[in-house]
Amino acid sequence: MSSEILVAPSILAADFARLGEEIAAIDAAGADWIHCDVMDGHFVPNISFGADVIKAIRPLTKKVFDVHLMIAPIDPYLEAFAKAGADVITVHAEAGPHLDRSLQAIRALGKKAGVGLCPATPESAIQYVLDRIDLVLVMTVNPGFGGQSFLESQIEKIRRIRTMIGDRPIRLEVDGGITRDNAAAVAGAGADTLVAGSAVFRGRDGTEYAANIAAIRLAAKTARVAGLHDISAQPTRARESARIR
Numbered sequence: 001m002s003s004e005i006l007v008a009p010s011i012l013a014a015d016f017a018r019l020g021e022e023i024a025a026i027d028a029a030g031a032d033w034i035h036c037d038v039m040d041g042h043f044v045p046n047i048s049f050g051a052d053v054i055k056a057i058r059p060l061t062k063k064v065f066d067v068h069l070m071i072a073p074i075d076p077y078l079e080a081f082a083k084a085g086a087d088v089i090t091v092h093a094e095a096g097p098h099l100d101r102s103l104q105a106i107r108a109l110g111k112k113a114g115v116g117l118c119p120a121t122p123e124s125a126i127q128y129v130l131d132r133i134d135l136v137l138v139m140t141v142n143p144g145f146g147g148q149s150f151l152e153s154q155i156e157k158i159r160r161i162r163t164m165i166g167d168r169p170i171r172l173e174v175d176g177g178i179t180r181d182n183a184a185a186v187a188g189a190g191a192d193t194l195v196a197g198s199a200v201f202r203g204r205d206g207t208e209y210a211a212n213i214a215a216i217r218l219a220a221k222t223a224r225v226a227g228l229h230d231i232s233a234q235p236t237r238a239r240e241s242a243r244i245r
């Protein structure tokens with residue numbers, strides 16, 4: 001089941017004045033996960049929303065809440081995001097001195113733990129926490145803003161991380177500038193979870209959301225079928241369990 005491609009619309013690109021309607025729209029449009037970008041104006045040069053907003057929208061859908069924390073410090077806020085209804089909590093390797101401790105804390109809260117890597121951070125940052133994580137998030141833009149252009153330099157990193165993951169039940173997520181045009185390249189390199197903000201919420205009236213999500217998913221799946229990256233060749237453990245639902 002882990003070969004399943006997941007599309008996670010980032011609500012950073014939603015119309016915040018109609019956030020509830022936007023969540024309902026992407027749910028109905030076939031979003032697999034709901035990606036929530038939390039920015040603090042300190043770790044990244046932008047402020048978005050916090051745990052109270054996540055708590056408010058949590059009852060609107062049953063989909064997995066994929067919470068991407070771009071904050072520092074991390075540890076004092078983990079419990080609030082867990083209580084707000086996050087399913088996956090991703091923290092950045094660059095955000096604090098004690099990544100291992102933060103990951104342990106997320107799992108102790110009963111949540112799936114993710115590590116985010118900024119574009120300039122090498123994959124070696126996750127080498128000693130691979131058994132503590134459920135997801136790796138490769139930033140394909142510099143974090144802080146939606147609507148930026150995809151960084152081709154990250155393709156090689158995605159490929160290396162797919163190899164590092166081996167048969168571990170870890171999802172490999174890409175985030176930033178993902179479109180129907182580059183979905184095949186990232187999936188071909190090994191990504192199985194694609195975050196997309198601008199490319200999903202284009203049009204804003206909601207009529208194109210289903211088509212936007214489907215186009216990204218189809219391009220990624222096609223790359224898999226074409227054998228650019230054949231996860232089915234991986235051991236059973238990864239195929240069976242790299243799935244968060």
Ligand SMILES: O=C(CO)[C@H](O)[C@H](O)COP(=O)(O)O
Nearest residue numbers: 143144146147176177197198
């Ligand atoms: O984490 C993020 C930015 O830091 C966002 O998830 C990302 O930018 C998605 O938006 P877009 O698809 O428009 O790039």
Ligand SMILES: [Fe+2]
Nearest residue numbers: 010037068175
């Ligand atoms: Fe994100």
